[in-house]
Amino acid sequence: MADVSTEVDMGETPLQLDLGLLASFDYNPLNVKKYKKDREALLQERARNATQHLVNAIFQLPITRNPSYGPLATLPPFTSLLPREKPLPKPKPLTKWEKFARKKGITKKRKDRMVYDEERKEWVPRWGYQGANKSLENQWLVEVPTGAEDEFRPDKEAAKKRKEARKKNEMQHQRNLARAEGATAAAAPAAPSKKAGALGSGIAARAARRAELEADVLRAKSSTASLGRFDRTLEGEAKPRGVKRTFRPNEIDPHAERASNLALLSKIDKDGANLNVRKAIKHASNAQGSKAMVQRSEKERAQKRRK
Structure with missing residues (x-):
């Protein structure tokens, strides 16, 4: 077998390397005569020259011996700037509370997920299953406030307040989403539209968001085995419109x-x-x-x- 040469023709412009990416760059112009005569041979020669230069540089790096994989070279960090596949994300619009907190200088304090229950002598989650926010609902003996009605139930009242707070948070979340969509639509260039009140307005954005949510609910209900026939109806949910089956009488003209x-x-x-x-x-x-x-x-x- 003939010896393979490790010499490299550097050309007029020296070859550039980025060992961190195992990349070799040849910026020398192509020889027009050789390109027209035999294009494949010229490209193979240039590719072999750049690859050999990269291999020579790798063997000059610090090399360690591994019993399983043999010699391993330690690559330096790469220096080339890689292009992004997608554009930079736009900054998320601030919510109404975040704007108020920034104006007043209020700093957000993150609450721990687990809290210590003095009665049970153990750590319990703040929300969710067996959460501390349901402690009043799970007690077997609760003190009734003075002046309460005879049918007053403290556990049911606590559950009602908890559900109302959850609905309020969800409503505020939807408002923040609609406000963010309106701000994004206002910042974006307005597309020509013949209809008055395009999607950029707040009312139209909320209507579009509501239509999307209703479509998602119908799609989720139709994915069940009964096609949503026996599912529980949500509060304020519109009755879906569908084609009713009509049966012809047995005796006709x-x-x-x-x-x-x-x-x-x-x-x-x-x-x-x-x-x-x-x-x-x-x-x-x-x-x-x-x-x-x-x-x-x-x-x-x-x-x-x-x-």
Whole structure:
């Protein structure tokens, strides 16, 4: 086997390396005559030259011996600037509370997730399952305040206040989202629109957000086994509109039945090659199926025999 040369032709412009990225850059211009004569040979020569220069530089780095993998070179940190795949994220708009806190100089103090329960002598979560915010609801004996009504239940009152606070937080969260969308739409260049009150306005943005939420709720409910038929209805949820199934009576006018069959035949292609049997049965039986057609025909025959 012939010896492979490790010499490198540096050219007019020295080759540049970034050992951290294992990259070699050759900025020398191409030879036009060699490129036109044999382009592949020229490119292979330039690629071999740059790769050999990179390999020579790697063997000059500090090398350690590994019993499993052999010699390993320690690469320095890379110096080249890599381009971003996506643009820089835009700064998130401040919420109403964050603006007020920044104006008043209020600093946010992060609360610990776990709190110590003196009665149970253990650490419990602040919110969620068996959280400290439900301590009043889970007690078996609660003191009733003076002047309370006879039907007053402290546990139910605490649960009611907790649910109201959760709804209030969710409402404020939706308002912050709508306010942020309105600020983003106002900062973006307005697209030409013929309709008055485009999506950039606050009312239109809230309406669009509400429509999106309703569509998400309907999509989630239809993903269940019963297609949302037995799911619990949320507060303020609109009843979904759908196509109601209508069933034709068993005994109909023969002229109407004849007209329906003729209408079905008119929709069938003349050559009959593109006939959809399932669709034809569904149309003829008015979405009742082939079994209903057979039962209806047998019933009609029995009635004719009786006559």
